[in-house]
Amino acid sequence: MKNLTLILLLMLVHIGTNAQYDIGSQATDFSLQSVDGKKVSLSDYADAKGYIVIFTCNTCPFAVAYEDRINDLDSKYKGLGFPVIAINPNDPELSPKDNMEAMIQRSADKNFSFPYLLDLGQKIYPQYGARRTPHVFVLHKEEGNNIVRYIGAIDNNHEDANDASERYVENAVDALLKGEAVKTEKTVAIGCDIKVKK
């Protein structure tokens, strides 16, 4: 009986580590190093109404195609209370062009206005359930908790920002700012697999 309890407990732990967020989940905070050398957490932004958390990287062509749009999202929504927080989930040993040095360079070259963090040790992205880059999680502060309100792509045209007919992240944040429900809560898109250390 004792053994069975232990097995059940272990199974629960196992499920726990594989959990991924769905709409309505409470997102965890983190403390990850950014390109300016400082550690960044969600709780650093006391006045934020929410966050646009984007798992992205230097090396994926889809992520690169979205860099300017991620900058635009930050300039548009930071002042409104929804700052962009970018997290690179790739293992820097497996993908050396995704190491901190390369991130610092990329951030400077592209004038990133947002913090660009490295998920060193790859502990955070599995909790969110990010599967590819770029992969967006819009969080909304509700009674002190960060609740997941959108999961998916930035828009529906990675090739040409001007030709996107659905701007999913903007629509989600606009709705939250107006106190309305997000219409499209989940989307999928092609992207690069996250490079995971085995």
Place this chain on the structure above:
Amino acid sequence: MRKLGCIILFFVWAVLGLFAQEIRTVKYEQMAEIIDQKGDKLTIVNFWATWCIPCIEEIPHFVAVFNQYKAQTNLEMIFVSLDRATHLKEVAEFIKTNKMPGEALLLDDAKRFNEWIPKVHPDWEGNLPATGFYRKGELMEFHANMLTEEELIHIIDKLK
């Protein structure tokens, strides 16, 4: 001399012709129809892209296993590239260099990702590589991750 010229021209034309036939640009519905047309045959559909490093690592597994199993198990292989349509030439070049067998498609349907990705499999997030195993147009098994030769052989043995 002119004859020789004609023969050389014919060969160039034939090779170019074959080359051009090797990859077709399609929308989701056309891809689904091509899969349907394979009928009773076990059809492996691999979603890949030239920019996707794990895809490139995985492709030799498909080439080896398909070439080894196609005769005895009545297999079909379709490689579906998710590269940009403007990169068709590079994709065709890659297919040729790597002697990728079967049929090759370039799925040029980026604006409708959110429509067709869940139709392929409801749990697929769009991460590459991904592979579906079909028979009579029905998806029998789906893997949104890299497959080893052993895993591929195991799946084929199970579904054949």
